[in-house]
Amino acid sequence: MIGGAGGHSGVPRHILQLVRALTGIADLTVASDKCAGVYKELDRTPARHVEVPGLESSVSPLRWLRAARHLRQLIGREQPALVWAHSRMAVFLLRSMALCGVLPGRPEIAVTFHGLPFGKGHRASALTIRAEKLFLSRLSGLHLLFLSKAAEHEYRGAVGEDLCLGHQISQRPNCSDIGEIKRREPDDTTRQLLMTGRAARQKNLPRALAIFAALPGTYRLTICGAGTETAGFRRKAKHILGPGPLSRVTFLGEVADIRPLLARADVYLLTSRYEGMPIAALEAFEAGLPLALSATGGTAEISARHPFCTELTAGEGVDDLQEDALRITALTEAFRAAPEQFRTEIRRAFQQEFSFAAWARDMRVQASRMCPPVPDPSLTPEGAANVPLPPIIPQPMPAGVIPSQVSLSGNMQNTARSPRA
Incomplete structure (x- = not known):
């Protein structure tokens, strides 16, 4: 191989x-x-x-x-x-x-x-x-x-x-084969978004940052993937976000084990321009997380089978970014209303399909x-x-x-x- x-x-x-x-x-x-x-x-x-x-x-x-x-x-x-x-x-x-x-x-x-x-x-x-x-x-x-x-x-x-x-x-x-993940007790005052993807055009990380800038101040974002820890990428993020939202973003770079991050996340975000079928999204699915995914051919089958998933808009305008932020907020808050119940439902759907x-x-x-x-x-x-x-x-x-x-x-x-x- x-x-x-x-x-x-x-x-x-x-x-x-x-x-x-x-x-x-x-x-x-x-x-x-x-x-x-x-x-x-x-x-x-x-x-x-x-x-x-x-x-x-x-x-x-x-x-x-x-x-x-x-x-x-x-x-x-x-x-x-x-x-x-x-x-x-x-x-x-x-x-x-x-x-x-x-x-x-x-x-x-x-x-x-x-x-x-x-x-x-x-x-x-x-x-x-x-x-x-x-x-x-x-x-x-x-x-x-x-x-x-x-x-x-x-x-x-x-x-x-x-x-x-x-x-x-x-x-x-x-x-996905990450196995069972022990959920960490969430902080009632914050919401944790997780995004995995290298700093490359395909992953469209600037769009993710622009969406995050429109989210409430109680939301935090963790980005991991090759190149996301560099000073150059942080400068781009600062240009998009400004100093306020930037302080709520954690840049981790490449990580060997995604499971601790999945254990404390509330929602998984993917903004790729194109995908085959992203394993990272399936790992979040297996972990029992809600998904917010860009609408590509490679994510359509995941979206259709996930009980707690929202598709992002295809536009790049301010109204589109605000609409995406509203969709993510609605998804996350609904999930946090009964997280254990919904996590069990999500995991059950994963086992049936993937x-x-x-x-x-x-x-x-x-x-x-x-x-x-x-x-x-x-x-x-x-x-x-x-x-x-x-x-x-x-x-x-x-x-x-x-x-x-x-x-x-x-x-x-x-x-x-x-x-x-």
């Missing part, structure tokens, strides 16, 4: 969930750019982690070539039955290598679109649609996985149904269908679905655990016992 940046974000969380789900039916290797902490959890699993420079998103062709060269070396050594790309750079590079005939061996190729590379919020939609059409027309038998029905529908509409013929297309929503156990069974079946046939009966779709799940990996990692990562310059052991992915 190929990821991108090694920090705390949705794609690494998804890959770690896949490792949990597929342990016992496949021999797993995970590739990513330099690990910034999240992949240390793999040390407690049988999976191997390999750092591949250049997998983080970049506009530099030289970095693309460097990453492709290292990927080719890795795939040649590992000889996997399935190569499964997840990050945007990995999805692009893997299919480009296959198109150019430089992909070693003949592995099955799977890509998961954690967010479509075109459409609303994207600046280069026309170019990426042309690239998708090229891949679909020149390659055959690709496994294309989408996180929502809306994403699959939009993709088919953009590239054309004819080009989708000959490829295996499926849709599986994301899940539980890890059901998702893991689906992904074991999916993986067994994508891999070439093997004689082991546990690796058939029916057998894979019945493999017991390993326990949830505790977070954060205990102090003193030493990562067992290897780099491409080191030695890699090939101790395959099941199809390699």
Whole structure:
């Protein structure tokens, strides 16, 4: 499985969930750019982690070539039955290598679109649609996985149904596996908003700050994500908020364990321009929190199934921001009227739709269908679905655990016992 940046974000969380789900039916290797902490959890699993420079998103062709060269070396050594790309750079590079005939061996190729590379919020939609059409027309038998029905529908509409013929297309929503969270006693005088997202255009954090500026003075906002702790981002926030509301915002940057923040939050806020299906919103859903979400294709299925969710307006004007603030206030105050009752109701809805156990069974079946046939009966779709799940990996990692990562310059052991992915 190929990821991108090694920090705390949705794609690494998804890959770690896949490792949990597929342990016992496949021999797993995970590739990513330099690990910034999240992949240390793999040390407690049988999976191997390999750092591949250049997998983080970049506009530099030289970095693309460097990453492709290292990927080719890795795939040649590992000889996997399935190569499964997840990050945007990995999805692009893997299919480009296959198109150019430089992909070693003949592995099955799977890509998961954690967010479509075109459409609303994207600046280069026309170019990426042309690239998708090229891949679909020149390659055959690709496994294309989408996180929502809306994403699959939009993709088919953009590239054309004819080009989708000959490829295996499926849709599986994301899940969350944070487990039970012990709620901290709330302060009756304040309301805690939580937002997770790196300081990037996609996450549209300036809109979140502008909405927060219109909320009552009893509301506080915590923002965590790569880049949100920097002086530059705080200066932007001060320009939007002014000194008063700014004093009620906590900038945490990247955090390894979101659960303590979920335990004391009253509502979760997401203002992204586009999303696949945000795992962070599902984690807040599992924790029993109300959600205030921007209306994107990737959040529509969450909104439809969450009993305490409001969609934000699509406008950018002052009236839109005030309307969003009113919606968040109404949602939060209604929730705080009977928090335990509503939290139980929210968690029940989560378990019915997005539980890890059901998702893991689906992904074991999916993986067994994508891999070439093997004689082991546990690796058939029916057998894979019945493999017991390993326990949830505790977070954060205990102090003193030493990562067992290897780099491409080191030695890699090939101790395959099941199809390699």
